[in-house]
Amino acid sequence: MGYPYSHEKEVPILSKHFGDPEARTLKGWKARGGYKALKKALDMSPDDVVEIVKASGLRGRGGAGFPTGLKWSFMPKDKAKPHYLLCNADESEPGTFKDRELLRWVPHLLIEGCLIGAYAMGAEHVYIYCRGEFFEATQVLAKAVEDAYEDGILGDDVLGSGQKIDVTVFAGAGAYICGEETGLMSSLEGRRGEPRVKPPFPAAVGVFGMPTTINNAETLAAIPPILKNGGEWYRQWGTEESPGTKLFCVSGHVKRPGNYELPLGFPLKDLIYDVCGGMIEDRALKAVIPGGSSVALLSAIEAENCALSYEGVIEAGSMLGCASVIVMDETTDIVHQVTRMASFYAHESCGQCTPCREGTAWVTTILKRIEDGRGTEEDLDTLVEVTDQMVGTTICVLSDSVAPPVQSSIEKFRDEYLALIRRGERVGAA
Amino acid sequence: MSQAPFKNPGWAGNVGEYDLTEEQVRGIDFVGIRPLEGGHAAASASYPFMLEQKDPEAPLFEGPYEARFKKILTRYPTKQAAVVPTLNLAQEVRGHVSPQTMDRVGELLELSSAYVRGVATFYTMYNKRPVGRHLVQVCTNISCNLCGAQDVLEAFLKHTNTEMGETSLDRAFTVNEVECLAGCGFPTCVQINSRYYENVTAEEVPRIVAHLREKDDRVASPEGEE
Numbered sequence A: 001m002g003y004p005y006s007h008e009k010e011v012p013i014l015s016k017h018f019g020d021p022e023a024r025t026l027k028g029w030k031a032r033g034g035y036k037a038l039k040k041a042l043d044m045s046p047d048d049v050v051e052i053v054k055a056s057g058l059r060g061r062g063g064a065g066f067p068t069g070l071k072w073s074f075m076p077k078d079k080a081k082p083h084y085l086l087c088n089a090d091e092s093e094p095g096t097f098k099d100r101e102l103l104r105w106v107p108h109l110l111i112e113g114c115l116i117g118a119y120a121m122g123a124e125h126v127y128i129y130c131r132g133e134f135f136e137a138t139q140v141l142a143k144a145v146e147d148a149y150e151d152g153i154l155g156d157d158v159l160g161s162g163q164k165i166d167v168t169v170f171a172g173a174g175a176y177i178c179g180e181e182t183g184l185m186s187s188l189e190g191r192r193g194e195p196r197v198k199p200p201f202p203a204a205v206g207v208f209g210m211p212t213t214i215n216n217a218e219t220l221a222a223i224p225p226i227l228k229n230g231g232e233w234y235r236q237w238g239t240e241e242s243p244g245t246k247l248f249c250v251s252g253h254v255k256r257p258g259n260y261e262l263p264l265g266f267p268l269k270d271l272i273y274d275v276c277g278g279m280i281e282d283r284a285l286k287a288v289i290p291g292g293s294s295v296a297l298l299s300a301i302e303a304e305n306c307a308l309s310y311e312g313v314i315e316a317g318s319m320l321g322c323a324s325v326i327v328m329d330e331t332t333d334i335v336h337q338v339t340r341m342a343s344f345y346a347h348e349s350c351g352q353c354t355p356c357r358e359g360t361a362w363v364t365t366i367l368k369r370i371e372d373g374r375g376t377e378e379d380l381d382t383l384v385e386v387t388d389q390m391v392g393t394t395i396c397v398l399s400d401s402v403a404p405p406v407q408s409s410i411e412k413f414r415d416e417y418l419a420l421i422r423r424g425e426r427v428g429a430a
Numbered sequence B: 001m002s003q004a005p006f007k008n009p010g011w012a013g014n015v016g017e018y019d020l021t022e023e024q025v026r027g028i029d030f031v032g033i034r035p036l037e038g039g040h041a042a043a044s045a046s047y048p049f050m051l052e053q054k055d056p057e058a059p060l061f062e063g064p065y066e067a068r069f070k071k072i073l074t075r076y077p078t079k080q081a082a083v084v085p086t087l088n089l090a091q092e093v094r095g096h097v098s099p100q101t102m103d104r105v106g107e108l109l110e111l112s113s114a115y116v117r118g119v120a121t122f123y124t125m126y127n128k129r130p131v132g133r134h135l136v137q138v139c140t141n142i143s144c145n146l147c148g149a150q151d152v153l154e155a156f157l158k159h160t161n162t163e164m165g166e167t168s169l170d171r172a173f174t175v176n177e178v179e180c181l182a183g184c185g186f187p188t189c190v191q192i193n194s195r196y197y198e199n200v201t202a203e204e205v206p207r208i209v210a211h212l213r214e215k216d217d218r219v220a221s222p223e224g225e226e
Helices: A026-031 A036-042 A046-056 A068-073 A098-105 A107-121 A135-150 A181-188 A217-221 A223-229 A268-275 A300-304 A310-316 A334-348 A354-371 A377-389 A400-412 A414-423 B022-029 B064-074 B080-094 B099-109 B113-122 B142-146 B149-160 B202-220
Strands: A084-089 A125-130 A166-171 A212-216 A245-252 A258-263 A285-289 A324-329 B134-139 B173-178 B190-192 B195-197
Touching (some): A036 A107, A036 A223, A046 A068, A046 A107, A098 A135, A098 A217, A098 A245, A107 A135, A107 A223, A166 B080, A181 A212, A217 A223, A258 A268, A268 A300, A268 A324, A285 A300, A324 B142, A334 A354, A334 A414, A354 A377, A354 A400, A354 A414, A377 A400, B064 B080, B080 B099, B099 B113
Parallel strands (some): A084 A125, A084 A212
8 A cells, every 4th residue: 555645556565554553563563464574584594585585586676776685695604794784764866755654654664674684694783774854754763673672573682593683773964975875884984975986895895894785775675575475476576677566656746646566567657647646637748757866857758658667667768766756747847857956966966076076066057057048059068068977987876867867858858948048938937 | 723734744644633732743653752861772873853952061961862872872883983873962952063062072972073073064964053943944856846845935935034044033943945855745845843744835834834933932931831
């Protein structure tokens, strides 16, 4: 069941208990079959747990879509050094609002997933990095962690297995870049949240210099149901390359925005017109951003046949990212929205790498100039050139994220830019 | 004081009456107010409420706050790692993080002042100067922007009589624009202190502002005191 709306086409696995206050409490969670998957995992060998996750084909839900089981298997087996598992609940990608729902509705599901992951990788400490703004959601999670400690689910002897796993809830302080895995590690170590160069990869040298795995909150929340029912069970949904279900965060000009849990490969058209009830006031669709603000825009025609799986969206010319679908109708001023996105990146750039620090600022300046009606047609070429040079030249991918929305909007909505440049005409801004 | 409820007051997703106290709005489905000392050490770093005013001459952490600070230290292998949670706690005590507070945090964690300032200035949630009793942060990023966030921001500025990022003369409001609050499905999303207000429209802003002012009045002259 999605939140705040639900739809019959949904496959509620993670979102089954969204909107159910009882599920937040330890007692309520146990009554709903909670912590059974953990018990099952503890009876298996860690390698077997990793194998099940591999078999499920679960891919990282944070945006990159890296196979989770494979990621887990990178962790060194020897226990000479402490291992860490980090749960990334620092969701800040514009358009994404799934982790907050997970934290505030099913905190125990997340804790259970963290514990199974920690057991599989031999991690003794899990840090759940929550976004600083989530005061209320963090509190719900913190309360759940406390209850789990009191009940012996966490601590020196997890469910009587002799395994020691600690969980600490960490509240961030408002920086988009801390959602990047090495930036998150820097922040957790008490430094500025600046990403660092990979390699060494976190599995070798991670937080506090120790082997570390970082998983998105949604990835970890998907672990308990997979453990309980097996890898093959999870593959009954989704496509061959993108198995399972995913929380789709739909926002923008639709009648019923919200989180919907759907099998991967779900048609974008059906998501907008069926699940979300269509466009507000039945206006025409203009563009869709299928995966949060750092992916390319899809025009209405491209959106027509797009299937929402990792490979399907790439085929349509964009990326699934974290499945944050932002829908824009015919009244949307694309130039204004792209400018707003660019200024977001300029604000959130950590400033380490010159192409990003300078690039984001200049792209924003040029876009604002165009928006004010003072742009030239050469500016469009400059934008493409500048963003081209921002791809692959920096430590992390924040810089790379500016190129797709800017370039795709210039390519697909060039007439809007030109209308502003040539005649000062603004589309849609009534 | 019985106005029509807001569409979604946003507290833990509960669709309750807007003009209830926070505890009442949280109702049965809220997990309960955690004790001042922060409960279990695992959660000690994650209880950041803002705007508790304290005597600037007093030590940074006293009583339950000191206990929480000590708990924070137990959760990390290095003292340096405690810097973000400690700054969160300091902001909770002081309402903002002044250079003096940063120095004090540096002393507590055996870090140089320059280092702590470097960290504190990196993160946007640390108020580097005092803010109003109600810190209003309006998301104007894409999803909210598509649904009229700019109007909401302007309405807040108008009805609180402030400029962006500034504090009103009565020290009640600071209104600011903020990047995506991860409430995109509930546009416009506004964070006022620790609380999210979801589905806010420009028309609702005067009522929200009036409600907050009323709350201030209640604090200033609690019922039944005289």
